[in-house]
Amino acid sequence: MAEDAEMSLEQKEDQCDSEAKIEELELQLCQARSLSEERLDLLMHCRADLDNVLRRSAREKEENVKYASEKLIAKLLPVLDSLDQAAKHDEGTKVLYAQLLGILSAEGLTAIDAVGKKFDPYQHEALFQVETGELEEGTVAEEIQKGYLFNSRVVRFSKVAVAKPLNAAKI
Amino acid sequence: MSKIIGIDLGTSNSAAAVLIGGRPTIIPSAEGTSIGGKAFPSYVAYTKEGQVLVGEPAKRQSVTNPEGTVQGIKRKMGTDYKVKVYGKEYSPEDVSAQILRKIKTDAETYLADTVDKAVITVPAYFNDNQRQATKDAGTIAGLEVVRIINEPTAAALAFGLDKVGEHKIMVFDLGGGTLDVTIMEIGEGVFEVRSTSGDTQLGGRDMDERLTNYVLDRFKQESGVDLRGDSMAMQRLREAVEVVKIELSSVLQTNLNLPYITADASGPKHLSMTLTRSKLEELIQDVMERCRGPMVQALKDSKLEKADIGKIILVGGPTRMPIVQEFVKSFMGKDIERGVDPMECVAMGAAIQAGVLGGEVKDLLLLDVTPLSLGIETLGAVATKLIERNTTIPTRNSQVFTTAADNQTSVEVNVLQGERPLAKDNVSLGRFTLVGIPPAPRGIPQVEVTFDIDANGIIHVSAKDLATKKEQRITITAPHKLSRSDIDAKIKDAERFAADDLKRKEEIEVKNAADSLLYASEKMLKEAGDVATAEQKDKIEKAIADLKNAQTGGDISEIKAKTESLQTSIYELSSAMYQKAAQEQQAQQSQSGQGAGPDQGKEQGSSDQTVDADYEVVNDKK
Numbered sequence: 001m002a003e004d005a006e007m008s009l010e011q012k013e014d015q016c017d018s019e020a021k022i023e024e025l026e027l028q029l030c031q032a033r034s035l036s037e038e039r040l041d042l043l044m045h046c047r048a049d050l051d052n053v054l055r056r057s058a059r060e061k062e063e064n065v066k067y068a069s070e071k072l073i074a075k076l077l078p079v080l081d082s083l084d085q086a087a088k089h090d091e092g093t094k095v096l097y098a099q100l101l102g103i104l105s106a107e108g109l110t111a112i113d114a115v116g117k118k119f120d121p122y123q124h125e126a127l128f129q130v131e132t133g134e135l136e137e138g139t140v141a142e143e144i145q146k147g148y149l150f151n152s153r154v155v156r157f158s159k160v161a162v163a164k165p166l167n168a169a170k171i
Numbered sequence: 172m173s174k175i176i177g178i179d180l181g182t183s184n185s186a187a188a189v190l191i192g193g194r195p196t197i198i199p200s201a202e203g204t205s206i207g208g209k210a211f212p213s214y215v216a217y218t219k220e221g222q223v224l225v226g227e228p229a230k231r232q233s234v235t236n237p238e239g240t241v242q243g244i245k246r247k248m249g250t251d252y253k254v255k256v257y258g259k260e261y262s263p264e265d266v267s268a269q270i271l272r273k274i275k276t277d278a279e280t281y282l283a284d285t286v287d288k289a290v291i292t293v294p295a296y297f298n299d300n301q302r303q304a305t306k307d308a309g310t311i312a313g314l315e316v317v318r319i320i321n322e323p324t325a326a327a328l329a330f331g332l333d334k335v336g337e338h339k340i341m342v343f344d345l346g347g348g349t350l351d352v353t354i355m356e357i358g359e360g361v362f363e364v365r366s367t368s369g370d371t372q373l374g375g376r377d378m379d380e381r382l383t384n385y386v387l388d389r390f391k392q393e394s395g396v397d398l399r400g401d402s403m404a405m406q407r408l409r410e411a412v413e414v415v416k417i418e419l420s421s422v423l424q425t426n427l428n429l430p431y432i433t434a435d436a437s438g439p440k441h442l443s444m445t446l447t448r449s450k451l452e453e454l455i456q457d458v459m460e461r462c463r464g465p466m467v468q469a470l471k472d473s474k475l476e477k478a479d480i481g482k483i484i485l486v487g488g489p490t491r492m493p494i495v496q497e498f499v500k501s502f503m504g505k506d507i508e509r510g511v512d513p514m515e516c517v518a519m520g521a522a523i524q525a526g527v528l529g530g531e532v533k534d535l536l537l538l539d540v541t542p543l544s545l546g547i548e549t550l551g552a553v554a555t556k557l558i559e560r561n562t563t564i565p566t567r568n569s570q571v572f573t574t575a576a577d578n579q580t581s582v583e584v585n586v587l588q589g590e591r592p593l594a595k596d597n598v599s600l601g602r603f604t605l606v607g608i609p610p611a612p613r614g615i616p617q618v619e620v621t622f623d624i625d626a627n628g629i630i631h632v633s634a635k636d637l638a639t640k641k642e643q644r645i646t647i648t649a650p651h652k653l654s655r656s657d658i659d660a661k662i663k664d665a666e667r668f669a670a671d672d673l674k675r676k677e678e679i680e681v682k683n684a685a686d687s688l689l690y691a692s693e694k695m696l697k698e699a700g701d702v703a704t705a706e707q708k709d710k711i712e713k714a715i716a717d718l719k720n721a722q723t724g725g726d727i728s729e730i731k732a733k734t735e736s737l738q739t740s741i742y743e744l745s746s747a748m749y750q751k752a753a754q755e756q757q758a759q760q761s762q763s764g765q766g767a768g769p770d771q772g773k774e775q776g777s778s779d780q781t782v783d784a785d786y787e788v789v790n791d792k793k
Contacts, residue, residue, distance in 0.1 A: 042599040049192045052283070078429075081407065085431030089439050117236060121216075121228040126400060138235065144403045159406050162235040 067153065073109060074155045077148060080104075084146070112139045112147035114158040123147060125157040135163035175529040176278050177521025179325070180267065180305065182245040183347040184210035187274045187289075188518040189282065190526035195329065195519035198274070200283050202227045206286035216240040218257045225273040241266050248308075264308040271312035289314045290515055290525040294365045295321040295353045304691040317528055324410065325520025326486050329511045331358055339365070339479050341469070343499050344486040345462065348374040352465040354473040354480070360633045361489065368465040375489040381454040383412045386427065386444070394440055396433060397505060404433045408442075419448045420492050459498050466502060475541065482685045483507045488514050514777040540564065542658045545622055547607050548585040548594040550575045551679035557622045560590065560662075564628060569621040571637070572685060577613050577690075581606040584620060584634050590665035592676040605634040605643040612689065622746040678727050685718055685734045692741050707740070714740045761777030 080100070087094040087149050101109075112123050119126060130141045140160045147158025176189045176198065186209060187198045213475065216229035217239040224232065231477060233240040239256045239582040249265040254261040271289075278286045294393050302319050309316035323342035327333065337358035344351040351369040391397045398404040407429055418425045426545055429442040435550040452459075457609055470477065483503055484522065484735065489495055492514045500506055511519065540563050557568045583604045591598030617637040624630050633644035665672075692715055696708065703711070714737040721729040 046192070053191060055283075056281075078407070078411070082428075082430040085439070089431070089434075119232065121224060123230040125231040126233070127406065128234055145406050157231060161402075164235075 002134070029085045069107060070150050070153065070155055073104065073107070073148075073150055076104070077156050081145070108148045108151040109155075112149055112158045114143045114147065114160050116140065119160070119162045122162045123149075123154060123158060126162045127159050128161050129164040130161045131166050132163050136170065137163060137165050139163045173286055173288075174275070174282060174285050175290060175525035176286055177325070177518055177525040178271065178291045178292075179210075179290050179322070179518040179521060180245065180308075181210070181213055181271065181346070181517075182243050182349060183213055184212035185213050185270055185274065185480070186515065187278060187520035188515070188519040189278065190522050193524075193526070197515055197518060197521040198278050201273075202228060202516050203278050210518075212242070213245065213270055215716075217259070219262075221257075225269050241339060248304040249298065264311060264513060265303070267308035268311035271309055271314060271441065271580055274313055275314055287315055288317050288408065288525075288529075289526065290318045290320060290521045291321055292322045292325045292521050294367075295323055295355075296367045297353075298332055306750075320521065320524055321353075321362070321364060322351070322486070322517050323355055323364070323484075325353065325517045325524065326484050328520035328523045329516035330482075330484055330508050332482055332508070333360060333362075333483070338481040339467070339473075339475060340482040340484065341480045341503065342484045342486060343462075343466070343490065344369075344793075345489045345495060346374050346487040347376050347489075348372070350374065350465055352469040354475060365475065366469045368468040368472065370461060370465055375459050375487075377458050378455045378489065378492075379409075379413060379416060380450075381458070382416055382446075382451060383409060385450075385454055386412060386442075386446075389444065390442055393444075394442075396435060396440055397696050398442075401433050404429075404715070408431065411533065415446055416451065419446065419451050419490075420779055423448050430676055445743050448493070455494070459494065462495075462498060466499075471619055477503055480505075484516070486515050486516055506539050507636065541566075541624060541628075541715045543592055543661060545571075545600075545624075546587050547620060547632075548587060551683050552594045553676060553679055554587050554589070554592055554597050555593045557620070558624065564624045565626045567621060567623040569619055573614050573617050573633070574611070574616050574618075575613055578610040579616075580608045580610055582618055582634060584610065584632060584643075586632050588629070588644065590662055591668065591678075592672045596668075596672070599648045600630070601632075601645050603632075603634070603643050603645040605636060605641065607639060607641050608636050609638060614687075635792060638683060671689060676758060681727055682722070682730050685722060685730050687733055688720060688737055688741075689715060690710060692737060695741065695744065699744060699748060702751055703744055704747075705739075707744050707747065711737070711740045711744060747768065747781065759778075 031037035080097075083093060083100065084096040087097040114124055116135075117140055119140055124140060124147065127144055132141055135141055139162070140158075141163040143158055144161060145152065145159035146156075148156050174189050176187050177195070178187045179185060182196075186200075189198055190196070197209045199209065202211065211226040212230045214224075214226060214229035215231065216224040216232060216236055218224065218232075218236060219239070229240060230242075235241070241254055244254075244266040248267065250263065252263060253262075254266055271291075275286055275289075289309060291309060293302055297305075299468050303320060308481050322344065326342050326344070330336060338355065339356050342351075342353045342355065344353070344647045349369065349371050350373045351367065352365045354365040356365055357363075387398055393586055398408060407614045411427055411429055415425055415427050424447040426443050426444055427442065427446055430438050432442040456718075461768060470480075480503060483499060483505065485496065485499065485507050496507055508690055540561045541558055542560060544556045544560040545558040546554050549555045555570075558566065558568055572582070581604055583602060585602045586592065586600045587597040588600050591597050603619065608618070619635045619637055621635070622630065623633075630647040631644060632647070635642040690766045692711060696703065696711060707780055714733070718730070718733040718737050721733040724730075
C-alpha cells in the first residue's frame with residue numbers, strides 16, 4: 001500500500017511539472033502571438049505609408065513638370081518691372097521689353113487686370129485705401145505693382161490701392 | 172486609421188506637420204509657400220459679405236478691412252477679450268479655431284484621409300486658462316487636441332534631444348516680432364521648464380526696418396531723392412531689401428539693383444548699391460544687444476550658470492542669420508545644435524509627439540542609410556556599384572556577373588566601399604573567392620552577386636554560380652566607422668576627381684572592348700574556316716595584329732581606331748557567312764523569298780559587345 005502512495009506522489013510531481021511547463025509555453029505562445037500581431041500591424045502601416053508617398057510623389061512630379069518654370073519666371077518679374085519703367089524713357093528698351101514679354105506670354109505668363117475690378121484677395125494685395133467718390137467701394141483704384149498669373153496660378157499678387165467712400169461729414 | 176497631426180499655432184505664423192514613414196513632414200498650405208518658408212500668416216478676416224478668410228488672403232486684404240481683420244489673436248487667448256465685427260462677436264478661441272480649421276482642411280487634402288486629432292504647441296509661459304482656450308479652439312475646429320506641449324519642448328524633440336540622456340538646454344526663439352528664451356531640463360522622457368524670459372517687441376521685422384532706412388538715407392544722400400513718399404518705389408524697395416537680408420545669410424555681399432526706381436525733373440533715377448553682411452550686422456547691432464538681457468534673466472531665474480547648459484537650440488527665421496548664431500554662441504561659450512530648420516522645428520516636434528501618441532514611433536526609430544556606395548571590383552580594376560550611397564537600410568540588391576577569361580573556374584569578389592570609379596581609389600571591406608565554376612568560354616558562366624544589408628548595418632555579400640548553385644559569402648560587421656567629415660571628404664574627392672576618373676574609366680573600357688573583340692575575332696576566324704576567303708582572312712589577321720600592337724603601345728586613341736577597323740573587317744566576314752548560309756538555304760528550298768537578310772551579321776558582332784551588358788569579374792589567378 002505504501003508503495004502505491006509513493007508512486008502516485010512522484011506521478012503527481014511529474015504532472016505538476018508538465019502542467020507548469022505547459023503554462024509557461026502557453027504564455028510564451030501568447031506573447032509571441034501578440035508580438036506577431038503588433039509587427040504585422042506595423043508592417044501594414046509602413047506599406048500604407050509607402051503607397052501614399054509614392055502616390056503623392058507621382059502627383060507632385062506632374063505638378064512640378066507643369067510649373068517647372070514658375071520659380072524662374074517669378075525671379076524675372078523685378079526685371080520686367082525695371083524694363084517697364086525704362087521703356088517709358090527709351091524707344092529701344094520698349095522694343096526689348098516687348099520682346100521679353102512676348103516670350104514669357106507664350107510660356108503662359110499673363111498680367112493680372114486689376115484697375116477697375118472688384119478687389120479680390122486671391123489676386124490682389126491691398127497696400128492702402130484711397131478716398132474717392134468716383135469708384136464703388138472695394139474697387140481697385142490704382143495699381144502700384146503689376147501682378148502676374150503663370151498658367152492660371154498667381155505668381156505675384158497685384159499690389160493695389162482700394163477705393164473707399166469719401167469721408168461722410170460728421171453729423 | 173488616420174494620423175494625428177502636430178500644429179505650431181504661432182502669433183505671427185502657423186504651420187502643421189505630420190509623421191510620414193517616421194519622418195516629420197510639413198503639411199503645405201493650400202495657398203502655396205511664401206518667401207520665408209512653409210508657414211502661413213496667422214491672420215483671420217471676417218468680410219462684410221460674411222466670408223471668412225484665413226492666412227495669406229486675409230493678410231492681403233487687411234488694409235481694406237481693418238475692422239474685420241484679426242492678427243496676433245494668440246496674445247488674447249485665455250482672456251475675456253471679444254472680437255467685434257459687423258454686429259457679431261467672436262472669442263479668441265473662435266478666431267484661433269478658424270486657423271485650425273484651415274490646417275485641418277489642408278491636412279486632409281494632403282493626406283487624402285480624415286484628420287480628427289492634433290497635438291498643439293503653446294509658449295512655455297502659458298497658464299492653465301491659455302492652455303484650455305487652445306484646447307477649446309481645437310474642439311471648435313473639429314479637432315480633438317490629444318496633447319498640448321510647450322514650444323521649446325517641441326523644438327527639443329525635433330532636434331532629437333530627448334534621445335541623448337539628461338541635459339539642461341536653452342531654447343532661443345527669435346521670430347518676426349518676439350523673442351522667447353527658455354531654460355529646460357530634459358531626462359528620461361521628462362521635459363521640465365526651469366525659467367522663461369523674453370521681449371515681446373523684438374524680432375526680424377526690426378532688422379528689416381534698419382536695413383530699409385539705411386538704403387533710403389544712402390540713396391537720398393547720393394541722389395538727393397527721398398523715396399519715402401513714393402508708394403511704388405517703397406514697395407519695390409521693401410521686397411528687394413527682404414531678399415537682400417536673406418541673401419546676406421549665405422554670401423558676404425550682394426547687389427541691390429532697382430533701375431528706374433523713380434523720376435524727377437532731371438530724369439529717371441536708378442538705385443544701385445552694394446550691401447555687405449558686415450554693414451547689415453552693424454545696422455542691427457542694437458537689435459542683437461537687446462537679445463542679451465533675456466538670456467541673462469533666464470539663466471538667473473533658473474539658478475544655473477552658462478556652463479550648466481549642455482545644448483542650445485535656435486528657433487525662428489531670423490536665427491538663420493550668421494550674426495544671430497554667432498551672438499548666441501559667443502554669449503553662451505558653446506556651439507548651437509544644427510540639423511533642423513529653425514522655422515519648421517516646432518511644428519516638426521509637435522508631429523513627433525503626435526506620432527508617439529498615435530503609436531507610430533514604438534520601436535521604429537529613424538531608419539539608417541549607407542553613407543557610402545558599395546560594390547565590387549570588376550574587369551579592368553573598375554569599381555561597379557551595387558548599392559548607391561544614402562540608400563535606406565535594410566536593403567538588398569543583386570546583379571549577375573560573368574568570367575573574364577576562358578576556363579576561369581573561380582571568381583574573386585573584392586567588396587568595395589566608396590564613390591570613385593576605380594577600385595584602387597576605394598576602400599576594400601573584404602574579399603572572398605567562389606570556386607568550382609565549370610570551365611567555359613569567357614562570358615558564359617553566370618555568377619549572381621548579392622549585397623544584403625540588414626537593419627543593423629551589417630553587410631552580407633554572396634556570390635552564387637547559377638549553374639552549380641554553389642555559393643560563397645562574407646559578412647562585414649563594422650565597416651570602418653567613418654565620421655561625418657570623413658564621409659563628406661570622400662564624396663568631395665569623388666566630385667573633384669570626377670573628370671579624371673571618367674577619362675581613366677573610359678580608357679579601361681576601350682581596353683576591355685579591344686580584348687573582347689580580339690577574343691571573338693580569333694574565335695570566329697577558326698569557326699569560319701573555308702567560308703572566309705584568303706583575302707578576308709589576311710585582312711582580319713592583319714587587323715588583329717594591328718590591334719595587338721596598339722595594345723602594347725598603350726595609346727588609347729590608337730587602340731580605339733584599331734578596334735574599329737578590326738570590327739569592320741569582322742563584319743564583312745560575318746555578313747559573308749550569313750549570305751552564304753542564306754544562299755544555301757534558298758538553294759535547299761524549292762520555293763521563294765525566305766532568305767534571311769545579310770544584316771543579321773550584326774547579331775554576331777554585337778554579341779561581342781556584351782562587355783557593355785555583362786560586367787566581368789576579375790580573376791587574380793595569373
